[in-house]
Amino acid sequence: MFEAIGTLGRLPTTDPQRRVARLVATEVDDIRGTLGPFQAHNGQPGFTSPVTYPDNDFAQRLAALAAMLDAGVPIRCVAIDAPGGFDTHSNQAGSLGDDIQTVCDALLAFQRDLEARGIGSRVLTQVWSEFGRRPEQNDTGTDHGAGGVAFVIGTKAKGQQVGEFPGLATLDDSDNLRATADFRGLYCSLLEQWFGVDATPIIPGAQNFTRPLLVA
Numbered sequence: 001m002f003e004a005i006g007t008l009g010r011l012p013t014t015d016p017q018r019r020v021a022r023l024v025a026t027e028v029d030d031i032r033g034t035l036g037p038f039q040a041h042n043g044q045p046g047f048t049s050p051v052t053y054p055d056n057d058f059a060q061r062l063a064a065l066a067a068m069l070d071a072g073v074p075i076r077c078v079a080i081d082a083p084g085g086f087d088t089h090s091n092q093a094g095s096l097g098d099d100i101q102t103v104c105d106a107l108l109a110f111q112r113d114l115e116a117r118g119i120g121s122r123v124l125t126q127v128w129s130e131f132g133r134r135p136e137q138n139d140t141g142t143d144h145g146a147g148g149v150a151f152v153i154g155t156k157a158k159g160q161q162v163g164e165f166p167g168l169a170t171l172d173d174s175d176n177l178r179a180t181a182d183f184r185g186l187y188c189s190l191l192e193q194w195f196g197v198d199a200t201p202i203i204p205g206a207q208n209f210t211r212p213l214l215v216a
Contacts, residue, residue, distance in 0.1 A: 002032050034073055038064055050116040051109055058083045059106035066113040069123065076195070082106075086129060092141035103127075111153060120155040124194050124215070127151045128183075134175055135168050147177025150186060152214050162186070162212040185209035 006029025009022040038046045045060070047067035053059040061080055069075060084099030107125065114120040132148035147166075152158075163181030172178050188199035188206050193215040199206040 002029055005029065006032075035068075037071075038068060049113055051112045053109045053113075054102070054105045056083065056102065056106070058103070059109060062106055062110040063113065066110060066117065066119075069114070070117045070119055082127075087131075087144075088133070088141040089143065090139050090141045107153065115155065123154055124156060124190075125153040126190065127153065132177065135171065135177060136175060145176045146172070146174065147179065148183075150183065152190075156215050158213050158216045160213070162214075181212070182209055185211055186214070189214045 005025045009025030009027075009029060011022065013019050013022060036046075040046060045064065047064060049063045049067065053063045058080070065075075065078060065080070082103045084102060085095060086099060088096050107127065111120070111125070114123050128150040129148055132145040133142040134145035134147075136142065163179075166178040166180050168177075170178065184203050184206070188203050188209050189211045191197050191199040191202060192211065193213070203209070
């Protein structure tokens, strides 16, 4: 079916609506053809890795991504959800450490894979959470909070700390950790220093944020 639609997408037309529809069909077929070699066959992945990855879905997705990048698939930016129940309202001490270990082990294998392939300088990995945690204990865990952290990983990462741990003695008005760095400045830096695009039309008020040096 995809092959037939892809073929139809390449037929000429003067109608503007059909031209757009056929362009989309052609692009879908091109993407399918590009990703085909990486698909699993008979339970085995369609690629090999120079390093050993942990045996979980998150790690295998990173392994596939490294293989695609090495093969020259034109990827500029990828978002992958990490596993784990980081919404730790309960049993935080019992689950958080294991979840962090799972994520870190996979990221370490991914970075080693990139470097083994000789493409480490082409990839910058950012790890972040969409919410932080409040310092005060909530039952056997902690509630949602505004304070958070992000990491930038890679051979081209500057390797410096941005902001400081604010401490627990003085919280903000909502009992959250006080912010010592603005995440919008982080994204301005990634856009301008890594992607080479102006952050002004993308990040509201971008001109007001300090750009930390993230890329060496």
